[in-house]
Amino acid sequence: MLVLKFGGTSVANAQAILQIAAVLKEKAYPQNMVVVVSAMSGVTDMLVSCYQKAVQHDASYHEVIQQLETKHMEAIEQLIPHSYQIDIKGKVKLLLRELEDICQGVFLLDELSDGIKARIMSYGELLSSSVVSVAFKHQDLPNTLIDSRDYIVTDNNYLNAKVDQKKTFALIKERxxxxxxxxxxxxxxxxxxGKTSVLGRGGSDYTASIYAAALNAERLEIWSDVDGMYTADPRKVKAARSIKELSYKEAMELAYFGAKVLYPPTIAPLVAAQIPLMLKNTFNPSHKGTLITASPAAGQNSIKGVSCIDNIALITLSGSGMVGVPGIAMRMFKAVATQNINIYFITQSSSEQSITIAMADQEGQLALQALTKEFAQDIEIYDVDPVNLEPHMSIVAIVGNGMIQQPGIAGTMFSILGSHSINIRAIAQGATERNISIVVRGDDAVKAVNLLHDSFFLAKSEKQAEAMA
Incomplete structure (x- = not known):
């Protein structure tokens, strides 16, 4: 059993879908395979635009739905013989009519709950999977189309739902x-x-991981438009190169710190079942990609990648009245948690005089207000200083299992950045020593990532070349 997931660019148009069919035929078909597909590239954003326009009483959401119809009909006309198009065209029109009815309700009633957002966003995958299924049948790939809502059960957090693995696995195995x-x-x-929920943007990776774990698949393959996971974001670092092998934990760290090729929750279901994960390029299938396992082959470089999260706000709570007072950190985290704010980064001075946290820029003001309210009395009596907010920051992280055995990596990191006048606003390192994270000004982030990549990858390559010579 293989599980393969193809992303939005891999189903973006007729030509891309034909390329997927070619990939599957190379897999010694027929063998048992589950193929998970995302919405066509750009479609989820179009669906978000639909509900945003509808709730603002902007009737141009009709035009967006018309664009969705055109996009899918063009693919059908190029993929499926004319005499076989009537059924799939009818299904696409039916789905889009349902979508239009929901948007019309939002437009008229001025109601837009998270549940309605999830229903609207679900149509991208319902449309793409329907088109792909019929297209494959006309490429000598007979298949069965299922609805993942019949198998994957979640909580009521409609837009970033948590999967009930016990119930979900039982349904997958049974049905x-x-x-x-x-x-x-x-x-x-x-x-x-029975209400529609979604697994968060990028959640199709997670869907595939759930199927792979439940079915005890031989392997999960995630196919996108890049050659696996890179040593850095190639859009920021021209010298970035694909990584041959990673451990599950390294991949989780890199994904968390901004490696867009993989949705962070994807790996967790694979770990318990020890299912290998391959990251491959639909449009360059001969490239080996990146293999992710529990115990990858030892590499020559202790650092596997440099990652970056942009658009970060940094908040610092400080004051002499915090020293030795239990419960300060708990109050801080509780105040932020009640606003459903996700914390990316935490660091505390050993003197207990300050705690710094980082979150998304757009949540910075909300966190500032929540903390100012929580510590209002402490601030009034000067035990705690006014809460400090620094917007427009970036988190830069270096990741690798090999850092555990190699001293001096943090020193090299700080020395390189300091010598190029990049100020480090905060530092954090986990007890696992698998990553070192720093916060820098957003304007310095690309420069910092390039400097660190050059230092840990290019310099090492040059030394190896000299040794071989």
Whole structure:
């Protein structure tokens, strides 16, 4: 059993879908495979635009739905013989009519709950999986189309739902037909009460991981438009190169710190079942990509990658009245948590006089207000200083299992950045020593990533070349 997931660019148009068919035929088809597909590239953003326009009483959401119809009909006309188009065109029109009815309700009633947002966003994957399934049948790839909402059960957090793995795994094992090829929409799921939920942007990776773990797959393959995971974001670092092998933990760290090729929660279901994960390029299938396992082959470089999260706000709580007072950190985190703010980074001075946290820039003001309210009395009596907010920052992280055995990496990192006048605003390192994270001004982030990449990758390559010479 193989599980393969194809992202939005891999199903973006007829030519891309034909390329997927070619990839599957190379997999010694027929063998048992589950293929999970994302919405066509750009479609989820179009769906978000639909509900945003509808709730603002902007009737141009009709035009967006028309664009969605055109996009999918063009693919159908290029992929499927004319005499076989009527059924799939009818299904696409039916789905889009449902979508239009929901948006019309939002427009008229001025109501837009998270549940309605999830329903609207689900149509991207419902449309793409329907088109892909029929297209494959006309490429000599007979298949069974399923609806992932019949299998994946979640909580009521509609837009970033948490999967109930016990119930989900039981349903997959019980209901999944023993078909040679199954097509499943990614991203979408359902709550206990049967309402549509979604697994967060990028959640199709997670969908595929859930299927792989439940079915004890031989391997999960995630296919996108890049050659696996890179040593840095190639859009920021021209010298970035693909990584041959990573451990699960290294991949989780890199994904968390901004490696867009992989949705962070994807790896967790694979770890318990020890299922290997391959990251491959749909448009360059001969490239080996990146293999992610529990115990990858030892590499020559202790650092596997340099990652970056942009648009970060840094908040610092400080004051002499915090020293030796239990519960300060708890109050801080509770105040932020009640606003559903996700914290990316935490550091505390050993003197206990300050705690610094980082979150998304757009949540900075909300966190500032929550903390100012929580510590109002402490600030009034000067035990705590006014809460300090620094927007427009970036987190830069270096990741690698090999850092555990190699001293001096942090020193090299700080020396390189200091010599180029890049000020480090905060530092954090986990007890696992698998990553070192720093916060710098957003304007310095690209420069910092390039300097660190040059130092840990290019300099090492040059030394190896000299040794071989």
């Amino acid at each position: 999944m037909a023993d078909a040679a090829l199954t097509i499943a929409p990614g991203f979408i799921s359902r709550t206990e009460t």
